[in-house]
Amino acid sequence: MLVPGSAEGRLLRLRAPISLWGGVDPRSGAIIDPRHPDYRTSITGMVLAMPGGVGSSSSSAIMLELLREGTAPAAVIMECADAILALGVLVSIELGHPACPVLEVELTALDGFSEGALLTITSEGRVLRS
Amino acid sequence: MTLNLTTEDQGLLSGSDGEATALAMRILVSAAELLGAQSLVQITSAHIDGCLYHGDGGVEFAEKLVASGGQVAVPTTLNVGALDLLHPGSVRADQSKISMAKRQMDAYVSMGAQPTFTCAPYQIGHEPGVGEQVAWGESNAIAFANSVLGARTERYGDFLDACCALTGRAPLHGLHIAKNREAKVVVDVTAVPDALTNRDVFYPVLGTWLGLEIGREIPLIVGLPPTVTRDQLKALGASAASTGAVALFHVLGVTPEAPTLDAVISKDRPVRRITLEPEMVRRALGRLTTADAAEQIDAIAVGSPHFSIAEFEALLKLVRGRCMVIPFYVCTARDTLRELEMRGDLHVLHKAGVEIVADTCVVVTPILPEGGSVLMTNSGKFAHYGPSNTGYDVVYGSLEDCVESAVTGSVVRTEGIWSW
Numbered sequence: 001m002l003v004p005g006s007a008e009g010r011l012l013r014l015r016a017p018i019s020l021w022g023g024v025d026p027r028s029g030a031i032i033d034p035r036h037p038d039y040r041t042s043i044t045g046m047v048l049a050m051p052g053g054v055g056s057s058s059s060s061a062i063m064l065e066l067l068r069e070g071t072a073p074a075a076v077i078m079e080c081a082d083a084i085l086a087l088g089v090l091v092s093i094e095l096g097h098p099a100c101p102v103l104e105v106e107l108t109a110l111d112g113f114s115e116g117a118l119l120t121i122t123s124e125g126r127v128l129r130s
Numbered sequence: 131m132t133l134n135l136t137t138e139d140q141g142l143l144s145g146s147d148g149e150a151t152a153l154a155m156r157i158l159v160s161a162a163e164l165l166g167a168q169s170l171v172q173i174t175s176a177h178i179d180g181c182l183y184h185g186d187g188g189v190e191f192a193e194k195l196v197a198s199g200g201q202v203a204v205p206t207t208l209n210v211g212a213l214d215l216l217h218p219g220s221v222r223a224d225q226s227k228i229s230m231a232k233r234q235m236d237a238y239v240s241m242g243a244q245p246t247f248t249c250a251p252y253q254i255g256h257e258p259g260v261g262e263q264v265a266w267g268e269s270n271a272i273a274f275a276n277s278v279l280g281a282r283t284e285r286y287g288d289f290l291d292a293c294c295a296l297t298g299r300a301p302l303h304g305l306h307i308a309k310n311r312e313a314k315v316v317v318d319v320t321a322v323p324d325a326l327t328n329r330d331v332f333y334p335v336l337g338t339w340l341g342l343e344i345g346r347e348i349p350l351i352v353g354l355p356p357t358v359t360r361d362q363l364k365a366l367g368a369s370a371a372s373t374g375a376v377a378l379f380h381v382l383g384v385t386p387e388a389p390t391l392d393a394v395i396s397k398d399r400p401v402r403r404i405t406l407e408p409e410m411v412r413r414a415l416g417r418l419t420t421a422d423a424a425e426q427i428d429a430i431a432v433g434s435p436h437f438s439i440a441e442f443e444a445l446l447k448l449v450r451g452r453c454m455v456i457p458f459y460v461c462t463a464r465d466t467l468r469e470l471e472m473r474g475d476l477h478v479l480h481k482a483g484v485e486i487v488a489d490t491c492v493v494v495t496p497i498l499p500e501g502g503s504v505l506m507t508n509s510g511k512f513a514h515y516g517p518s519n520t521g522y523d524v525v526y527g528s529l530e531d532c533v534e535s536a537v538t539g540s541v542v543r544t545e546g547i548w549s550w
Contacts, residue, residue, distance in 0.1 A: 002164055022518055026185055033518070057267065057287020058184060064289075065185035083164045084287060090160050091191055091289050094153055 001125040002078075002086040005101035008130055009074030011110065011117045012046035014038055020059035020066075020085070029071030047119045047127075048073040049110055052080035063088025068097050075121045076102045077110070103127070133162050134169045142297055150200030150241075154296035161290055162301035171263050171302040176206040176295035177251050177275075179267030180288045181238045182494060183212040183231035191289060192237035195296065203298030206243040207251040209268045211235035212495045215247070216464055216488045222496040231495075243295065247489035248463030250364065250436040252279060255465075260386045263306055265294030269377075270435045270511065273367030276378040278360060280386035282306050285377050305378055311387065312396045313350035313380050317343075319406045320353030323550050326411075327355050331528035331547075333362040334510025336406075337369025337376075339414035343404065346375040350394050352382045361438055368435050369510030408550055415548060418513040421504045421523035427541055428502030429522070430532050431492045433461030434509040439469060444529060445484070446475055454483035454536035457499060461491040483536070493519050506541065508532050 015037040018024065023033040029044030043066075063085050066072035076085060086102045093099045101121050110127065113119060118130040135143070143159065145152040162170060180188065212231035214220045221228065239245045246254060249268050252275065258264045260280035266272050267286045275281045284304040286294060294300045304310055317340065319327070326332045340349060358381065370376035380388035388394045395401055421427075437445075437460050445460065460479070467488050470476045479486065492498050493515045498505065505522040507513055508529045516524045527535065527543045534542035 021184070057179070057269075057285060058182070059287075060290075061180070061184040061188050061288040064187035064191070068185075068187045068190075081164060081166075083161055083290075086164055087157070087161055087287075087289055090157055092187075094157060095187070095190055095194060097187075 001101060001103050002081060003089045003099060003102040004123060004125070005099055006123040007047070007075040007101050007121040009045050009047040009119065011113050011115060011119050012041065012043060012048050013110070013115060014048065014050040017051055019056050020062035021056040024062060024066070026062055026065035026069055026071060029066060043073045044071045046073050047075045047077060047121065049077040049107060051107065052078050052082050057084055060084045060088035060091070064092050067092040067100065072098070072100050075100050077105050077127070078102070079105070079107050133159065133167060135159070139170055139299070149198035150195045151296050153195065153198065154200070154293040157289060158293040158297055158299060158301070161293070165301050165303045167301035167303040169302045170299040171306055173204055173263050173265045173294060173298055173300050175204050175256065175258055175264045176202065176291060177209060177256065177266040177268065177271055178206055178238055178243055178291045178295055179209040179286070180292050181208050181211045181235045183227070183234045186230060188288065189230050189234045189237070192234055192292070195292065196237050196240050200241045200296055202242045202295040204295060206295045207246040207248070207256045208238055208243050209249055209271070210247050210490045210494060212490060214487055214489050216467070220487065220497055221490070222500065238292070241296070246463060246465065248436050248465070249491070250438070250463065253436065253438045253466065254463050263300065265291060265300040267291035269371035270364065270368035272377050273371045273379065274364055276305055277367055277380065277385050278363050285375070311348065311378060312399070313394045313401065314347045314399070315344050315349045315402045315404065316395070317349045317351045317404050317406060318353055319351060322353070322406060322411070324355065325547055326550070328357070329528065329547065330362055330365065331508065333365040334369045334508070334513070335411060335415045335418065337366040338373050338417060338510050338514070339410050340366070340379070341370040341372060341374025341376050342414070344374060344376065346377070348378050348380070350380040350382060350388060350391070354381050354384060356383055358384055359440070361441055364435055365510060369514070372511045372514040412548060415526070418510060418526035419524060420517050421525050424541070425504050427456060427504045427506045427525060427535060429457045429459065429498050430506045430536050431459040431461065431498070431512055432508050432529060432532060433487070434491055434493060434511040436491070437462040437466065439466060442466070442470055442475065445533070446478055448530060448533040449482035449484065450478055452482055452537050455539045456536045457485060458483060458536045459485050459487050459492050459497065461487040464488045498522060506532055506535055
């Protein structure tokens, strides 16, 4: 686990990598990049699964905003470790705001779950159906 | 892999240098563990990108560091903020946003960082030497520091850049380590005619193609003339770091780590080779224009990265005694502006209708005229980020094209040079 913690939420698999900066509105939690296949989808409260983060390093600042605003995902699952997103969560913890677990997991490990399935992330980093 | 901390590192962590440094150290250590670093490395300078306002969290973080006594441990420059502090009123935003953006810039200055507010600190005297370990933020500055100066930095962004500056340390990983700086791809541009490689307008196009082609790999470019300028390399790196995540490129016979092929290519690893073809250049050029080129333009902006003195000299030659009929913005550092003022050149620019933007730029904050739809630029980075950040479509051209368009009021582009 990149950032430990437990969480529950519905699975949202992004169909393309996303840069939170310029890609997600921290006030609404919605994907605002019109070129992204999941345009207009909300990431708030979801178990967000994606290959990895891309784009601007300002994405850590957007992760912090999402956590402060209560619009963050319940958990983030990534195939490749991404210090940028995790850093936003670490700063949120330092400032006394909410955190969300960030996990590094092969996305094929999620193949058994249907889109929107309610998942539990355990504090040991296991992903289970709720 | 575990992270080994020195006694001094441990001391900072437990508060030997105050609470702000301890907080910065906690974040730095967590990040170093995430990145798989085995130790921290001492740095000699930092460039902080974190003073641009994205939301109140960034202000809260910076002010918490200030409140707990934070001071930078190494010479530190600041990247652009969301405001032009020298020309108040030029940024369109409500008062609360302006006040938060100002607090974020002020907080870093009160921690001892220099109020440079530029994305090109290397143009105003912040020039670490070959092999020097530094922690820099801002993608173009990172590419320039690594490639053109030969200093060593990874890609640092919000929060981590400040933590490095306050602790004087960075995670020892990636481009901080010599063997990770070898080229993995050879890009051969020998076939490109001199008529292109001698012109500034070629370099943003080359960078745009390079970033798309190689993503985050390290290229060695072969076949650029030894006369290639710092501004041309700056434009190349900035574009490559916009379309890709290029943090280091070598140019054979030009950049400090690439005097010879053997110096930057490992013998035990296979290297991919790509020859630059006319079609690749034309496709990258096409990507830099999203507007129908026949359209009317509403504004022109240059200076991403921030305009250098040499670029101002070229602009002065083009605009002296002329009058522009379309808003023409030049983004630059306050230090560069001061030098122009001392040289007595500023009034020539003002007379021609040039509007100077300092401390920020037109793509990170609302400055461009409201209701406009087409922006012309000579910057690959503006052309890349312009549409999503400003809502403007873009037209790409040389600095000469931009000035001619501004004077005549309609798009002028020199097309012939692109066929070979």
